[in-house]
Amino acid sequence: MEHPRSDLKDMHGTVCVITGANSGIGKATATELARLGARVVMVCRDRERGRDAQAEIQAIAEMAHPSSEDTVDLQIADLAVQEEVYHLGETIRADYDRLDVLVNNAGVFLDSREETVDGIEATFAINHLAPFLLTHLVLPRLKETAGRAGEARVITVSSEAHRGASINFDDLNAEEGYNPLQAYAQSKLANILFTHELARRVRDEGVLANAVHPGVVDTNLWRGSGWISWIGRLFSWLYKHPDEGARSVVHLAASPEVEGVTGQYFNETDVVNPSPEAYDEKAEARLWTKSRELTGLAEVTEVEEQKEEE
Numbered sequence: 001m002e003h004p005r006s007d008l009k010d011m012h013g014t015v016c017v018i019t020g021a022n023s024g025i026g027k028a029t030a031t032e033l034a035r036l037g038a039r040v041v042m043v044c045r046d047r048e049r050g051r052d053a054q055a056e057i058q059a060i061a062e063m064a065h066p067s068s069e070d071t072v073d074l075q076i077a078d079l080a081v082q083e084e085v086y087h088l089g090e091t092i093r094a095d096y097d098r099l100d101v102l103v104n105n106a107g108v109f110l111d112s113r114e115e116t117v118d119g120i121e122a123t124f125a126i127n128h129l130a131p132f133l134l135t136h137l138v139l140p141r142l143k144e145t146a147g148r149a150g151e152a153r154v155i156t157v158s159s160e161a162h163r164g165a166s167i168n169f170d171d172l173n174a175e176e177g178y179n180p181l182q183a184y185a186q187s188k189l190a191n192i193l194f195t196h197e198l199a200r201r202v203r204d205e206g207v208l209a210n211a212v213h214p215g216v217v218d219t220n221l222w223r224g225s226g227w228i229s230w231i232g233r234l235f236s237w238l239y240k241h242p243d244e245g246a247r248s249v250v251h252l253a254a255s256p257e258v259e260g261v262t263g264q265y266f267n268e269t270d271v272v273n274p275s276p277e278a279y280d281e282k283a284e285a286r287l288w289t290k291s292r293e294l295t296g297l298a299e300v301t302e303v304e305e306q307k308e309e310e
């Protein structure tokens with residue numbers, strides 16, 4: 001992607017937060033949005049990897065717009081740790097007076113069961129609960145921006161892998177058995193259920209929420225040592241380059257065609273129907289309530305409500 005794409009909006013003056021921005025689809029998305037003139041806020045868990053990518057993206061932004069110095073920011077947060085997500089949310093609210101685009105991109109495929117410091121199975125925690133929590137924490141900024149600029153966009157990177165999955169509410173923590181493909185598929189279904197419920201809740205406030213499958217892309221997602229990751233790597237020569245994978249995410253972030261479009265699931269740049277399970281409104285509501293409990297948001301809101309009453 002040598003030049004900014006002409007089918008996309010000029011993003012000067014906007015602020016775009018991208019999680020998992022040091023690698024793969026997230027890095028390519030951050031690069032293109034920086035090239036379009038946005039202030040890009042990269043969220044990365046490793047400072048060194050984050051700084052290397054930040055320097056690269058900043059140099060590309062300056063090549064596209066020589067006046068754009070220091071337009072690529074880096075925030076460090078391990079999204080597997082809820083305390084760090086809360087801190088990240090606070091920092092974003094404090095440091096930026098607007099937020100036009102949030103790209104929930106960071107994700108993992110884990111060959112074996114891992115548990116986070118919060119005691120939650122890591123695929124579910126990183127792929128679903130972290131975007132759920134971060135979106136809630138920065139929602140006030142998204143709503144304010146939508147109020148001033150007409151809209152703000154939340155994009156959650158899901159996957160066609162969600163097809164065939166359901167949410168195992170009886171064992172969200174995969175304590176009774178862990179299947180890597182099922183855990184990944186469930187988390188990607190959760191991305192779409194979350195998107196549907198969020199879109200309904202914020203539609204009247206100008207915040208658009210969409211989910212996207214970026215295609216099958218040659219990234220570090222398949223870096224694990226298990227046999228499924230090994231097979232994933234074996235066929236990687238058939239996959240898309242991350243720049244190609246990012247096209248759909250950038251389309252959702254910056255295309256004028258997406259104005260007013262919300263609650264949709266995109267396969268690359270086409271709106272398609274996700275699986276029937278993704279339309280289960282009871283599951284959407286149940287997952288929402290459960291996610292609030294598991295992220296401590298239910299408690300936070302209760303405390304805030306009590307304070308307001310006092």
Ligand SMILES: NC(=O)c1ccc[n+]([C@@H]2O[C@H](COP(=O)([O-])OP(=O)(O)OC[C@H]3O[C@@H](n4cnc5c(N)ncnc54)[C@H](OP(=O)(O)O)[C@@H]3O)[C@@H](O)[C@H]2O)c1
Nearest residue numbers: 020023024025045078079080106107159216217219220221
């Ligand atoms: N690749 C595909 O074919 C494909 C297909 C459909 C959907 N997706 C989705 O696309 C998204 C991006 O994945 P990718 O393929 O680009 O893989 P990737 O190259 O491995 O990128 C994932 C990014 O997420 C970050 N990340 C992982 N765990 C994190 C944590 N606990 N805290 C903060 N950041 C964390 C990684 O950071 P580190 O570099 O530090 O690990 C990396 O920057 C994922 O949601 C994935 O499910 C991918």
